[in-house]
């Protein structure tokens with residue numbers, strides 16, 4: 001019988017790509033999503049249960065019906081700016097919601113969970129590149145809402161059979177190399193889709209948030225990791241837990257940082273057109289530089305990114321952007 005996995009947030013960007021990878025690895029993903037920020041047509045590889053992770057009765061019913069062997073927990077709100085203006089929304093949805101999910105998992109006897117954490121839990125890191133032992137000192141409510149879930153999972157793991165892997169992604173980017181899925185956030189706030197839309201004439205000129213950072217060219221440096229590589233890491237984390245692996249936290253990044261100016265140059269090189277842009281003030285809550293040390297993912301999961309060169313990221317994201325606009 002096919003092993004089922006409950007995928008909260010499976011109608012979203014990273015969750016939907018992971019559902020595809022799960023099917024390819026022989027699992028059946030059961031998406032559990034409120035559709036608050038996700039899209040029904042991104043759920044293509046297994047059934048959809050429409051429900052909120054904060055709704056215990058609907059969760060219990062889904063777990064009883066599908067009897068999953070594990071939970072992959074993506075469901076969350078993920079806008080740093082929104083978390084600053086409406087922190088209670090983030091603690092309610094991301095932290096209390098995760099607690100309800102953990103309690104439902106314990107009641108259903110589930111002992112494996114993979115959690116979408118983030119490099120935003122490190123805040124302004126004390127050292128670069130960032131390894132997993134770098135102190136977590138988030139500088140916004142979004143990062144804090146996620147760090148709290150990591151802490152809950154560690155404590156629950158020490159007191160119960162529920163083991164978990166917190167995957168701390170750096171900047172998710174790109175689209176399914178076969179063109180079936182891509183990035184759909186509404187509103188879109190991420191650099192790559194906005195810059196690509198600007199280059200292709202599908203959106204306004206890019207506003208670059210700050211050129212006075214303490215980086216070589218003054219713009220922020222980030223570690224962009226292809227969504228297909230993130231999906232692969234989730235399947236590996238699931239295998240790790242199936243093999244009896246203990247609760248842990250693992251960075252998922254490429255290990256290479258790109259400044260915004262370097263990203264604009266890469267887009268121009270790959271697409272052959274410039275990115276119309278202007279420089280504006282800094283965006284509150286943005287650390288100058290975030291780059292992963294991703295050795296632990298290699299050692300523990302055998303994970304090596306295969307799609308995260310900047311050319312593949314830009315090319316796959318641009319293919320998706322064109323398709324969205326029928327261009």
Ligand SMILES: NC(=O)c1ccc[n+]([C@@H]2O[C@H](COP(=O)([O-])OP(=O)(O)OC[C@H]3O[C@@H](n4cnc5c(N)ncnc54)[C@H](O)[C@@H]3O)[C@@H](O)[C@H]2O)c1
Pocket residue numbers: 008009010011012013014015032033034035036037038039051052053054073074075076077078093097116117118119168169170171172173184185
């Ligand atoms: N995109 C990134 O660069 C990035 C980086 C680090 C971590 N993350 C984390 O990865 C996860 C997925 O991110 P994404 O970019 O795919 O986001 P997304 O918004 O595309 O997907 C999130 C999904 O969760 C669903 N959801 C939200 N709250 C819910 C709730 N209470 N109950 C049920 N469903 C709910 C939404 O409807 C959506 O389908 C999130 O937890 C996010 O914090 C994302």
Ligand SMILES: O=c1ccn([C@@H]2O[C@H](COP(=O)(O)OP(=O)(O)O[C@H]3O[C@H](CO)[C@H](O)[C@H](O)[C@H]3O)[C@@H](O)[C@H]2O)c(=O)[nH]1
Pocket residue numbers: 078079080118119120169170171189190191192194206207208209210220221222260283286
């Ligand atoms: O229109 C834009 C959008 C972004 N940026 C800059 O581009 C860089 C990347 O910004 P993104 O919004 O694409 O991503 P973040 O680095 O803010 O990512 C943060 O938010 C994500 C959630 O959406 C993840 O959780 C991630 O771990 C967390 O660091 C930042 O310096 C940002 O200021 C611009 O200059 N102009």
